[in-house]
Amino acid sequence: MKFGDFKDIIVNNSEVVLDSILDDGLLKDIPIINNLVDLYNVKTTISDKIFYKKVVSFYESFSDVNRDSFAQWNTWVNENLDSAEKIASTLVLHIDSQSDLVKCKIAGHLFKKLVEEKISLRDFEAYLYVTSTCSVRDIRKHCVDGGDQSSSTEASLSQRLQFVGFYSFTPESLSQSEKLEYEITDRGCDFINMMEDFHW
Template sequence: MNNDTLSIIESYGEYTLDYFLDEGILKDLPIVGPAFSAIKTGKSIQDRIFLEKIREFIDNVDENIKWREKFSDVDECYKISKKLVYIIDSTDDDEKIKLIAILFNYYVAGELDKDEFLYLSSIVSKSYYKFLKTLKSINDVRFSNDGEKYDSSVISHLYSIGLFDYSGSTKAQMKEGKVVKLGSVIYNLNEYGNILKQIIEHHD
């Protein structure tokens, strides 16, 4: 996306979010209204795809009276909206954008703080969504990634994006001087993994 696409400025392009927003409360809300509506977009395919991503986000944001209380600080509203634009633009799946909107609803409701919301949104954006959804099937706080209970490739991916912490390793098993089972890494679901697991379970 070029610099013009991301400009949050006074003049609007031919196609802005006003094109997608219905009249009503959502149009006047901070971030979704004043900040995102000010994104100037051109006519390129890339810009149109970006607008579709923003629309997917908006479609999953709750209309909540707490908006005005949460974003009464204009400067803070701008900072958060700008970071959201970057995250949404880098996201490659509508289901992930929907999950980011759900995280945003938790943030507005005060169930996540700003850092938790932004970090979890970044994790979701970087994830492979099919693997991310398997969080709900992980029932162990700490486990060996030996492939016996969970797909080791899935677990390795979730570890790489920040949902597990390294917690040691198992030793190789020997029999008559030969290795019969290789050692494996032990992971534990961290704070962010637990939060995201609970949210996915609740909304899936």
């Protein structure tokens, strides 16, 4: 089944069972989320359909995860159940709280990077926070434009993303009393690199 067909079924069918549609079973193997799949195996309300859309957006960017990495991650999960459940709970709460489907898609991308060991757990949690607190427009502009600060609009972007550690004042501007200028931080660059293969 094509992903587009799967997405349409999720949105339109009020009695869909997610784990019977996914041939590879990947979604139902993610701790906590598999319990939610079972929970939603009933007639759905409008809020349930919205939740399904969020899960689909998450899955859209997670589904191409490296399968060897995923198998290795599942082994780690079985050996570290408390830690894994905490990660999964954080992820589910994040997905459920979003009002923008793109943020759920970003969460799937972040989780894929965690499973593939491209980012640490600390970075995963920090970037989920960034996704929750910043607008999609600002995150996209930061990633797609590479943190360019050539215009006054970019300066305001720098101001808005300073509180998540993506920008800081330049040492030169701090030593002068005239105009404060920003520069991109290592964390800001790392986030851009990590989002390089994300499909906006």
